[in-house]
Structure formats: C-alpha cells, structure tokens
Amino acid sequence: MKSYIFITTEGYTFQPESELIEPDIENCQVIGFARGIDEKDAFQNLIKENPYLFDTTFDELICLELKHTHYDKYAQRFCLASYRRDELTKELGDDYKLIISDIDAGGGATIDLYYDKQTGKVKEEKAFADKTILSVELTVDEFDPDNYGDEGAEFLKKINIV
Secondary structure (H helix, E strand, O other), X not given: OEEEEEEEOOOOOOOOOOOOOOOOOOOOEEEEEEEEXXXXXXXXXXXXXXXXXXXXXXXXXXXXXXXXXXXXXXXXXXXXXXXXXXXXXXXXXXXXXXXEEEXXXXXXXXXXEEEEOXXXXXXXXXXXXXXXXXXXXXXXXXXXXXXXXXXXXXXXXHOOOO
C-alpha cells in the first residue's frame, strides 16, 4: 500500500501570532493522511478513518502520493527563522558558519552556535519565544561548553578544538 496526503485550497489559515482579520498568506490546508492501493482507495480509507469530514464544509480535496510509506520518518524539516538568520549573517559580510542549531534554552528559547574560523570567534544567537534575538560574540577561550549541555562539547568537536 502507498501513502497519500490530502490537502485543500479551500478555507483560510493564518500565520502564527497574526492579528489581522483577513488571512495574510495563501496556502493549502492538510486534511489528512491515508494509505491505499491507489488514490481512490486511499480516499475511501481517509473517509472511513475520519467520518467527521462530512461535517465540514470542505469539498475539493487534492490527493498527492508521498514518496515514502513511512513519510514521517523521512520528513525533512526546515526552520525559516534559522534560515533568515543565516541569510542576514551572510549579508553582514562576516564569515560565521552555523555549527549547531536549535539548542533548547528553556522557556521556548533556542540557541544557535556559529563559528568564524578566521577570527576564532564564537557567536551565540538566542531566539526567544517572542521572536526577539540576542546575539553575543565570544572568543573560543571565553566559550564555556558546560553552558550548552552535550551540544557544547559537540560544538568544540565540530570546530576541532577538543
């Protein structure tokens, strides 16, 4: 059996923390996932497993076959905030390279660690839940790996300072 995703272009969704009355982004909504011999079989299974769909006002569903049967194990995830920070870093003209990202700093905050090989400096960028970013530059000597749990030691290994 193959795996399928069912989406629709009907309805509206909003980006996180949006305060607008009108949707501010065009997109599709995921209605569900189902397995089947083909698209029609998967659609029938989707309905059997989710009979509440008849209680919605959605009408047109788009069915797409997923490459892997166990798609959730092979899913590649991307973080727009990290990508945006990387692009901003490139624009600033420094030579920092992202070494480790998304270290849990508690309270919904995450830390990304960068390293500039030419200057031997470390940059810590802490992203808070409210989307503010605090950036701190350190020398390698000032960097305390214990502040970052296992990721701190991994960072030093990756930059060959162990």
